[in-house]
Amino acid sequence: MTDQPSKALLPPGMNDILPPDAAFETRAVERLLSVFQASGYEQVKAPLVEFEDSLLGGAGAAMTNQTFRLMDPVSQAMLGLRADMTLQVARIATTRLANEPRPLRLSYAGQVLQVSGSQMRPERQVGQAGVELIGSQSPQADAEVIGLAHEALSEVGIEALSIDLNLPTLVGDVFAGLGLDAGDQARIRAALDRKDEGELKAVGGAAATLLTSLLRAAGPAETALRTLDALDLPGDARAACARLKEVVALVTAIDPGIKLTVDPVENRGFEYHTGVTFVVFAKEVRGELGRGGRYLAGGGANGTTAVSAGAAHDGAEPATGFTLFMDTVLGALAPDGETRRVYLPMETAPDVRHGLQAEGWITLAGLEPAGDAAAEARRLGCSHVLADGVPKPVGGGTGD
Numbered sequence: 300m301t302d303q304p305s306k307a308l309l310p311p312g313m314n315d316i317l318p319p320d321a322a323f324e325t326r327a328v329e330r331l332l333s334v335f336q337a338s339g340y341e342q343v344k345a346p347l348v349e350f351e352d353s354l355l356g357g358a359g360a361a362m363t364n365q366t367f368r369l370m371d372p373v374s375q376a377m378l379g380l381r382a383d384m385t386l387q388v389a390r391i392a393t394t395r396l397a398n399e400p401r402p403l404r405l406s407y408a409g410q411v412l413q414v415s416g417s418q419m420r421p422e423r424q425v426g427q428a429g430v431e432l433i434g435s436q437s438p439q440a441d442a443e444v445i446g447l448a449h450e451a452l453s454e455v456g457i458e459a460l461s462i463d464l465n466l467p468t469l470v471g472d473v474f475a476g477l478g479l480d481a482g483d484q485a486r487i488r489a490a491l492d493r494k495d496e497g498e499l500k501a502v503g504g505a506a507a508t509l510l511t512s513l514l515r516a517a518g519p520a521e522t523a524l525r526t527l528d529a530l531d532l533p534g535d536a537r538a539a540c541a542r543l544k545e546v547v548a549l550v551t552a553i554d555p556g557i558k559l560t561v562d563p564v565e566n567r568g569f570e571y572h573t574g575v576t577f578v579v580f581a582k583e584v585r586g587e588l589g590r591g592g593r594y595l596a597g598g599g600a601n602g603t604t605a606v607s608a609g610a611a612h613d614g615a616e617p618a619t620g621f622t623l624f625m626d627t628v629l630g631a632l633a634p635d636g637e638t639r640r641v642y643l644p645m646e647t648a649p650d651v652r653h654g655l656q657a658e659g660w661i662t663l664a665g666l667e668p669a670g671d672a673a674a675e676a677r678r679l680g681c682s683h684v685l686a687d688g689v690p691k692p693v694g695g696g697t698g699d
Contacts, residue, residue, distance in 0.1 A: 312416045312423030319638075324426065324629055327455055328408045331428045331623065334451040335406035338443075340430045342406045345387035347380060354379035358594060359386045361570035365413045382413045384427050385594075385622055386571075392433040393597030393616060401434025401616075419586045426625030429589070433596050436617040438542060441575050441593060442549035448579055448589060448621045449557050457631045459582035461558040464520065464547065465592070466539050467566035467576055473513070476533025477506050491564045513564050520547050523561035539574070546575050577621070584631040591621025641683040641690040642676035644669060651688070660690065 309315070316324065332342060348369075355363050365382040381387055384407050392403050408428040416423050430447060432440050449460055470491060474484050483502065487510060490498035499511045509530065516526040524547060527540045543561070550557055568590060569576045576592025596618040638661055643652060645665040652662050660683075669675040676684040676693045683690040 310423075312413075312421055314422065314424075319635070320629070323632075323635055324625060326635070327629060327632065328426065328428055328625065330455050331451050331628075332406060332408055334454050335428075335430050335447070338404070338447055340404040340406035340432075340447075342408075343388060343391050344409070345381070345384060345391060345407065347410075348378045349381070349387070349390075350374075351377040351379045353390065354381065354386070357386075357597065358389075358571035362386070365415065367412055367414060380412050382411055383622070384409060384411060384429070385431060385591075385620060386596075388431045388620075389433065389594075389596035389618060392431065392618075402440065403433045404430065405433070406430045420624070420626065422626055427622050428625060428628075429591065429620060429622035431596075431618055431620035433618040433620075434616050435619075438545045438549055438575075440617075441546045441619050442553060444591060444619050444621055445546070445550050445577055446553040446557070448577075448591065448623070449554065452579065452581070452588060452623070452628070455628070455632060457581050457584075457588065457628070460588075461560060461580050461582070462550075463560045463562055463565075463578045463580065464543060465561075465565045465569065465576045465578070466543055466563050466574075467569035467572050467592075468574065469513070469536055469539050469563050470510075470566065472533055472536035472539060473509065476536065477509070479506060492567060510564075517562040517564070518560060520559035520561050523563065527561075527563060543575055574619075579621075579623075581631050584627065586627045587624060588627050588631065589621050589623035591619065593617070593619040637682065639683065639690075640681045641685055642672065642679060642681040642693075643685050644672050647685060651685070655685075655690065 307315075336342070351368060355366060362382045367380040367382075369378050369380065370376075371378045388405050388407055392405060396403060396405075406429070408426070410424055410426055412424050414423070430444060432444055445462060449462060452460055470488065474487075479487070483506075487499065487502060487506070491510065491514060494514060496511055496514060499514065500507050502510070509532075512526070512530055516523045516530075524540070524544050528544075532540065540563070547559060547561075550559065568578075569592065572592045572594045574593030576590070578590045579588040581588055595615040597615050639659060640661040640663060641655060643655075643662050643664045645668055647664065652664065655662050663679055663681055665672070665675065672686065673684050673693045681693060684693055685691075
């Protein structure tokens, strides 16, 4: 005989979220959304599944390997189960909200499912919350979303935040200026991802010197920007660095206390991004709290066609935004304080229950007579029991 599989067994990367953690997550998401709303970001809600061609078209092609697919028995078309919400929101902006005034500020929260996790994040179903600012090419838009990410995480109680700024297109611009062939580019890109100076030096010539200097430029924003200014970069790469410098100045003006670092050669996880990007970390928190940056909404492959903010919205639009990863966010937060939970003996009047709830109590009504109400309250996890019309601690004494 074979043992029946446990009904509690879940696929790898999937987890049940139990009390009180599920409610804790809901409250954290609500607080984040309220911060987004206060800055003018209106919430949208996208479906879990979409037609594959829509979900994975254009910049969405970067998520192909992480997307579950299934056949729709109704339409007989292939569907994709979202692995990320950013591009769904971009689709909504460039289709359903195409005629709304720009810049368009949208927020969202929901669950995504990915084919595989990572070493840092093995979960395959995770919650996301974030914003997208669509229709503005200005550096002020980049600075706004970076500042909002910092503000939202600070508001929910995460301290010692740092933001690592990146330019995922910079290395490609340098490659173009140096005239490197595809083989050398792949070799160098791998070395940069590994932070392998030895491999870079093995390339030889001017390329080795410049690329090693780019790798060494990583560090605090002020120092990194000075290093980049001193390098002899091709035109497009120099323009990208100038844009980054402007964004850093604007973010610092928003909040001089924000800790900013720069890693100019990092591009992993930014497959469809086209400009200044960023990752949010916190001291003593394992993994990324969130990431975001500039991309093109509604364009062709990797959003290759940009339009100005005032142009028609039937093509690609400049956009920037960020996604927060709720599993890491929740892990960085201190648990809620002890809740006031009171047991109400059977037949307690409804007006008494409503009055206690209005005062902030969580009430748990007895459904059967209890010989020892205090013992029943303890068994059900209540901190108090209603006695003589007053909530009293289950250990005795008078309640608040």
